[in-house]
Amino acid sequence: MELTAAEKEANLWAGGQRPLKASYGKLMMWFFIVSDALTFSGFLVSYGFSRFKNIDSWPIADEVFTHFPFLHGVDAPMYYVALMTFILIFSSVTMVLAVDAGHHMNKSKVTFYMLLTIIGGAVFVGSQAWEWKNFIKGEYGALETKGGQILQFVNADTGKRVAIADFAVSIPTERSTHKGSNGIWYESEGSLTTYSLAEVVEGFESTENLVIRSEKLDEKGQKIVLSRDDSLDKIENAVGVVEGANLIHNEYGNRLFADFFFFITGFHGFHVFSGVIINMIIFFNVIVGTYEKRGHYEMVEKVGLYWHFVDLVWVFVFTFFYLV
Amino acid sequence: MAEGTHKLAIFRGALKFKSNVQKIWGVLIFLSIVTTVEVALGIIKPDFLMNYFLSMKLLNWIFIILTLVKAYYIAWDFMHVRDETGSLQGAIVLPLIILIPYLIFILILEADYIFEVMNSGFVSWNF
Numbered sequence: 001m002e003l004t005a006a007e008k009e010a011n012l013w014a015g016g017q018r019p020l021k022a023s024y025g026k027l028m029m030w031f032f033i034v035s036d037a038l039t040f041s042g043f044l045v046s047y048g049f050s051r052f053k054n055i056d057s058w059p060i061a062d063e064v065f066t067h068f069p070f071l072h073g074v075d076a077p078m079y080y081v082a083l084m085t086f087i088l089i090f091s092s093v094t095m096v097l098a099v100d101a102g103h104h105m106n107k108s109k110v111t112f113y114m115l116l117t118i119i120g121g122a123v124f125v126g127s128q129a130w131e132w133k134n135f136i137k138g139e140y141g142a143l144e145t146k147g148g149q150i151l152q153f154v155n156a157d158t159g160k161r162v163a164i165a166d167f168a169v170s171i172p173t174e175r176s177t178h179k180g181s182n183g184i185w186y187e188s189e190g191s192l193t194t195y196s197l198a199e200v201v202e203g204f205e206s207t208e209n210l211v212i213r214s215e216k217l218d219e220k221g222q223k224i225v226l227s228r229d230d231s232l233d234k235i236e237n238a239v240g241v242v243e244g245a246n247l248i249h250n251e252y253g254n255r256l257f258a259d260f261f262f263f264i265t266g267f268h269g270f271h272v273f274s275g276v277i278i279n280m281i282i283f284f285n286v287i288v289g290t291y292e293k294r295g296h297y298e299m300v301e302k303v304g305l306y307w308h309f310v311d312l313v314w315v316f317v318f319t320f321f322y323l324v
Numbered sequence: 325m326a327e328g329t330h331k332l333a334i335f336r337g338a339l340k341f342k343s344n345v346q347k348i349w350g351v352l353i354f355l356s357i358v359t360t361v362e363v364a365l366g367i368i369k370p371d372f373l374m375n376y377f378l379s380m381k382l383l384n385w386i387f388i389i390l391t392l393v394k395a396y397y398i399a400w401d402f403m404h405v406r407d408e409t410g411s412l413q414g415a416i417v418l419p420l421i422i423l424i425p426y427l428i429f430i431l432i433l434e435a436d437y438i439f440e441v442m443n444s445g446f447v448s449w450n451f
Contacts (some may be wrong), residue, residue, distance in 0.1 A: 019411075020408075020409055020411055020415070021409045021412070022341060022408060022409075023410070025428045027412075027421040029414060030412070030415075030416055034419060034420065035415060037420055038419075038420070038423060038424070041420075041423075041424045042427070045386045045424075045427050045428055045431045046431070048428070048432060048435070049431040049432070049434065049435040050435075051433030051435075052436060052439060053434055053435045053438050053439050054439075055439060055440070056439075056443075061368075077367065078363065078367060082359070082363040085359060086356070086359065089352070089355055090352075091360070092402055093348060093349075093352045093402070095402075097345065097348060097403075099404075100344050100345055100348065103344075119328060121343045141418065145386050189421070199418055215349060221374075231409075270396055301404075304402075307402055308399075309403075311402075312395055312398050312399065315391055315394050315395060315398070316391060316395070319362075319387050319388065319391040320378075321385045322366075323362060323366050323384075323389070324384045324387055
């Protein structure tokens, strides 16, 4: 039955048509992507709020993310995270190539490119987990004051960071981690730090060329280093040793720094992980020929949209967390 | 979307590719160049970029603008939004362009205020 142009126009939104010229599945995926983009924007903007509020004392990313696999002890600021960005963008490219091969109904090419995408995604998740491990383990250790300030140690002559393991003395003590069976009022506690506060303070006082580095930034954006006398005053305020990072406090600086790191990269990593799982499911479907039978590879395209979204979010997280 | 009908020109028609696959590799090369520039600037941190414009370092302005450029190309070519119809492009982009800058605006404004209060209002962090 032939319709006039006007009748076609009126029927466009009446159902059974494709008003935006895209299929239902693809529109729903875009719906999800827009809403998830707004969610991540909320996270990143709240990170910006907390950081701006503490803009004169936030940890410097270049000093925190300095590890590179197999290069133990080498100071490699930001190199590994840049490599992770390349890997994820590359996996995005292989995904697009898989989608394109799907348009030409080329099953073997789709299989090959999807496999590369899955491997790239898995490498990214593994890398992120490795970054978390280094972040949680910590490198130098620090002291915490009653108000939550973090005191780090530098060599007064060279200005280089000094680990507390290098100068803390060893004071034999019988104090060990309380378990439920022997703790005060039978309460257990988290494991004790490797060095106790007394050990660190005594080691500091007996090592002449050590000074404390405060959290505050000067006008050039570098951390202010205290004099030896000021350091000896400041260390009186220390109430505990901080090694590594957890959700309560971290040795890098502001407590919120670790909180936001875990939350934002964790959420993103979870999206990458779920993307890898979904990609694997579609990969198996490609292999057994579900889409050949269906006559089109649009499922690969939809899953590709999700994967690119994950890549896009990482581009923004990388910029605001590591670069800016 | 009709399969196989891809728009093959980028940079507003200045660079036209012969096939979709070629366009993908071309966009990848462009994105890699942009990322390399960003990382290099982040490592070198040249002094002339440390001046402030609208209370943010020029270096950071460059990072954010380059990130938006990358986002544009990932969305437009990798996600094929360039080939979608205009109303779908608008349906995706307009909510984000309206809501996200607004959110950024109000939260940065608040953060700035609270920073000022804690900085010059009272002694709050001396212990």
